[in-house]
Amino acid sequence: MKLDRNTLAVRDRDDPLAFARRRFHLPQGVIYLDGNSLGALPVAAHEVLAQSVGEEWGEGLIRSWNRAGWVTLARDIGRDIARLIGAHEDEVVVADSTSINLFKLIAGEVAAVHRSDSKRLAIVSERGNFPTDLYMAQGLAALGGGIELRLVEGDDIDAHFGADVACAMLTQVDYRSGRVLNMRTLNRAAAANGHRIVWDLSHSAGALSVQLNADGAELAVGCGYKYLNGGPGAPAYLYMARSLQRDFPMALSGWFGHTRPFAFDPTYAAHPGIERFQCGTPPILALRALQAGVATFDGVDLNAVRAKSLSLSDTFLALMSDHCAEFGFACISPTAHARRGSQLTFSHPEAWPIMQALIERGVIGDYREPNLMRFGFTPLYLSHTDVWDAVMILNEVMLSGAWKAPRHRARTTVT
Amino acid sequence: MKLDRNTLAVRDRDDPLAFARRRFHLPQGVIYLDGNSLGALPVAAHEVLAQSVGEEWGEGLIRSWNRAGWVTLARDIGRDIARLIGAHEDEVVVADSTSINLFKLIAGEVAAVHRSDSKRLAIVSERGNFPTDLYMAQGLAALGGGIELRLVEGDDIDAHFGADVACAMLTQVDYRSGRVLNMRTLNRAAAANGHRIVWDLSHSAGALSVQLNADGAELAVGCGYKYLNGGPGAPAYLYMARSLQRDFPMALSGWFGHTRPFAFDPTYAAHPGIERFQCGTPPILALRALQAGVATFDGVDLNAVRAKSLSLSDTFLALMSDHCAEFGFACISPTAHARRGSQLTFSHPEAWPIMQALIERGVIGDYREPNLMRFGFTPLYLSHTDVWDAVMILNEVMLSGAWKAPRHRARTTVT
Numbered sequence: 001m002k003l004d005r006n007t008l009a010v011r012d013r014d015d016p017l018a019f020a021r022r023r024f025h026l027p028q029g030v031i032y033l034d035g036n037s038l039g040a041l042p043v044a045a046h047e048v049l050a051q052s053v054g055e056e057w058g059e060g061l062i063r064s065w066n067r068a069g070w071v072t073l074a075r076d077i078g079r080d081i082a083r084l085i086g087a088h089e090d091e092v093v094v095a096d097s098t099s100i101n102l103f104k105l106i107a108g109e110v111a112a113v114h115r116s117d118s119k120r121l122a123i124v125s126e127r128g129n130f131p132t133d134l135y136m137a138q139g140l141a142a143l144g145g146g147i148e149l150r151l152v153e154g155d156d157i158d159a160h161f162g163a164d165v166a167c168a169m170l171t172q173v174d175y176r177s178g179r180v181l182n183m184r185t186l187n188r189a190a191a192a193n194g195h196r197i198v199w200d201l202s203h204s205a206g207a208l209s210v211q212l213n214a215d216g217a218e219l220a221v222g223c224g225y226k227y228l229n230g231g232p233g234a235p236a237y238l239y240m241a242r243s244l245q246r247d248f249p250m251a252l253s254g255w256f257g258h259t260r261p262f263a264f265d266p267t268y269a270a271h272p273g274i275e276r277f278q279c280g281t282p283p284i285l286a287l288r289a290l291q292a293g294v295a296t297f298d299g300v301d302l303n304a305v306r307a308k309s310l311s312l313s314d315t316f317l318a319l320m321s322d323h324c325a326e327f328g329f330a331c332i333s334p335t336a337h338a339r340r341g342s343q344l345t346f347s348h349p350e351a352w353p354i355m356q357a358l359i360e361r362g363v364i365g366d367y368r369e370p371n372l373m374r375f376g377f378t379p380l381y382l383s384h385t386d387v388w389d390a391v392m393i394l395n396e397v398m399l400s401g402a403w404k405a406p407r408h409r410a411r412t413t414v415t
Numbered sequence: 416m417k418l419d420r421n422t423l424a425v426r427d428r429d430d431p432l433a434f435a436r437r438r439f440h441l442p443q444g445v446i447y448l449d450g451n452s453l454g455a456l457p458v459a460a461h462e463v464l465a466q467s468v469g470e471e472w473g474e475g476l477i478r479s480w481n482r483a484g485w486v487t488l489a490r491d492i493g494r495d496i497a498r499l500i501g502a503h504e505d506e507v508v509v510a511d512s513t514s515i516n517l518f519k520l521i522a523g524e525v526a527a528v529h530r531s532d533s534k535r536l537a538i539v540s541e542r543g544n545f546p547t548d549l550y551m552a553q554g555l556a557a558l559g560g561g562i563e564l565r566l567v568e569g570d571d572i573d574a575h576f577g578a579d580v581a582c583a584m585l586t587q588v589d590y591r592s593g594r595v596l597n598m599r600t601l602n603r604a605a606a607a608n609g610h611r612i613v614w615d616l617s618h619s620a621g622a623l624s625v626q627l628n629a630d631g632a633e634l635a636v637g638c639g640y641k642y643l644n645g646g647p648g649a650p651a652y653l654y655m656a657r658s659l660q661r662d663f664p665m666a667l668s669g670w671f672g673h674t675r676p677f678a679f680d681p682t683y684a685a686h687p688g689i690e691r692f693q694c695g696t697p698p699i700l701a702l703r704a705l706q707a708g709v710a711t712f713d714g715v716d717l718n719a720v721r722a723k724s725l726s727l728s729d730t731f732l733a734l735m736s737d738h739c740a741e742f743g744f745a746c747i748s749p750t751a752h753a754r755r756g757s758q759l760t761f762s763h764p765e766a767w768p769i770m771q772a773l774i775e776r777g778v779i780g781d782y783r784e785p786n787l788m789r790f791g792f793t794p795l796y797l798s799h800t801d802v803w804d805a806v807m808i809l810n811e812v813m814l815s816g817a818w819k820a821p822r823h824r825a826r827t828t829v830t
Contacts (some may be wrong), residue, residue: 055459134682254514256547285646287648
């Protein structure tokens with residue numbers, strides 16, 4: 001039996017996360033299926049930023065480092081994020097970008113491993129990993145020391161773990177397909193081979209119930225501007241298990257990671273705790289926006305988030321089958337719940353113009369090379385009827401041939 | 416003859432930069448002598464940020480990468496900064512923090528030098544350089560390869576240049592004393608020894624007439640939140656002479672520095688131009704604030720800035736001599752104009768409580784270990800009568816012994 005819109009409206013009425021939608025500003029006429037790329041604007045961000053600009057910066061000036069708590073802000077937001085990823089409060093700090101934080105972890109981890117075994121030279125990752133992760137490892141390798149980035153394909157990643165591996169570098173949810181890796185199983189396999197995994201949580205934190213401690217993860221980074229709603233290019237975060245922090249080698253050793261930054265000592269001495277992973281002066285305005293983004297999760301149960309995410313993507317799949325089966329879309333995302341992230345990706349030979357036609361009609365997903373359409377499901381602000389409306393608009397775009405308009409073929413630099 | 420306030424009021428009336436003060440929000444009752452640590456709030460920043468949050472992020476969402484020009488924003492602001500530091504427009508980009516940008520340049524420059532001469536292992540710097548610069552070099556050295564940070568003291572820095580030097584790393588204006596290094600002479604000395612200098616402009620750009628091209632500088636970084644007024648922890652910038660860009664080794668090779676970031680190629684290929692020094696996704700909200708900060712220099716002649724800066728600090732020195740000579744302050748800043756930056760630093764055994772008493776009365780300078788009081792002179796928003804009022808308040812604090820109040824002895828983490 002086909003789903004109908006009323007059935008979905010009932011699901012929305014009974015949605016335990018319905019309250020969270022009011023925490024966001026969503027444009028009129030838009031169904032936003034790209035929160036996996038840039039999270040929507042939290043209503044509170046306006047006021048938080050106006051306050052930070054006007055009061056903290058404008059009136060407080062330099063005094064706000066103490067009075068407004070700027071000195072500890074990156075650490076404070078780290079505590080808030082810790083709950084979302086199954087970490088202790090003293091295991092997460094906000095700093096720099098995902099790329100830079102990844103470099104801190106892989107450079108330091110390789111150095112740490114080489115203290116006892118300098119023959120471990122490979123960093124294992126997936127060829128399909130998000131490119132910046134691969135690029136950062138390539139940059140580290142270019143610095144010398146014999147480090148090699150080893151790219152693997154296929155499902156048996158752990159078959160490539162071994163005695164010559166310094167660390168692995170994996171993204172829990174694949175940016176392209178949404179495929180979820182089994183963090184617990186892979187961490188065990190890595191440990192059995194005498195090395196660790198550096199996890200990238202950019203496409204999982206805030207959409208799945210990430211359990212770093214319980215799943216044996218010791219090193220991770222993640223992005224602030226996707227499911228955490230921290231704003232475009234928001235600062236990223238870094239997680240490290242307590243036991244590793246004190247002795248971890250520091251590659252990017254800036255003054256905010258010093259144990260006494262304001263002593264102005266010419267010799268670096270790392271803070272004993274997670275604070276050491278701060279580098280330069282923290283970006284206060286961006287941190288305030290991120291804080292507002294993370295606050296959209298206040299009182300939100302991550303298990304409910306995961307359940308709703310799956311319910312939304314199940315609905316999308318069912319509606320695609322009911323209403324778009326004849327148009328040649330092929331879902332490349334895993335459909336098993338355990339392997340499915342919070343997005344669905346479809347290939348289509350005309351993916352680009354079709355996505356442009358959708359965006360023109362307010363259904364915002366995105367395009368990825370070479371022929372992929374991504375639809376992300378953000379449980380805090382998306383409803384089941386949104387999903388219905390989106391698929392109906394796709395149906396209309398395909399039936400009418402509206403996507404064939406010449407303007408939809410023009411390529412822009414990024415969607 | 417002693418200066419009087421009326422004479423200074425006449426100077427303010429005739430000040431060719433008087434118009435710029437209206438571009439800033441300055442708190443009532445505050446004389447702000449710490450713009451060398453955190454620049455004041457540009458009036459336009461409020462509106463610029465509200466617009467970026469509400470329209471670009473809130474309404475435009477992911478579409479703003481194209482529609483609002485987010486993709487090229489870091490490059491666009493780099494062009495604006497280029498004018499302030501005597502560089503070509505295609506030689507400056509905004510990215511990351513000063514610390515991170517410094518790492519990009521020293522790591523890459525050492526790698527570039529080693530292509531032809533692997534015996535050049537020393538990075539020469541000053542023991543008194545801003546600590547984070549030293550820390551970043553220590554982090555690079557810890558990655559191996561035999562790199563050594565060689566710290567020197569005294570005025571004959573170029574005596575330490577030589578055949579075993581990979582690069583020098585110098586700050587044009589010393590954060591502690593305000594002493595200015597002769598960029599042209601030192602660049603020539605470095606070139607004669609077969610290496611380059613990486614310059615840190617954090618305490619010079621926006622206060623002096625920096626002339627990178629004319630003075631033969633090829634590599635530089637600088638801070639966005641001091642004289643450029645970009646907001647607390649604003650993004651930093653990086654300068655590289657055109658001729659070096661294409662072949663420069665990339666240590667921190669993130670996706671925004673890729674020549675085609677949205678091709679999602681698994682192999683890094685650096686952008687041929689200055690864009691390569693972007694790393695992760697650029698921090699849009701912070702960039703908008705920085706853009707408003709840099710715009711406070713629109714139509715401003717940097718030679719007039721320098722002239723006013725010297726006039727303000729000359730005034731401060733004269734007034735200190737007239738009104739505070741008996742209180743035991745010793746100026747540790749060079750007084751020769753050619754060697755003086757845009758700040759004056761005084762040592763005093765009771766520097767901490769005296770500075771706290773000043774701050775309580777609205778005269779905001781800052782304290783630096785072990786016994787230093789810094790007073791910064793920001794020509795865009797400070798007047799000669801401000802300087803008069805500040806010294807009179809210092810005189811009152813000293814005469815009355817107000818600084819001896821126990822509350823002024825309490826130490827906070829940072830001023």
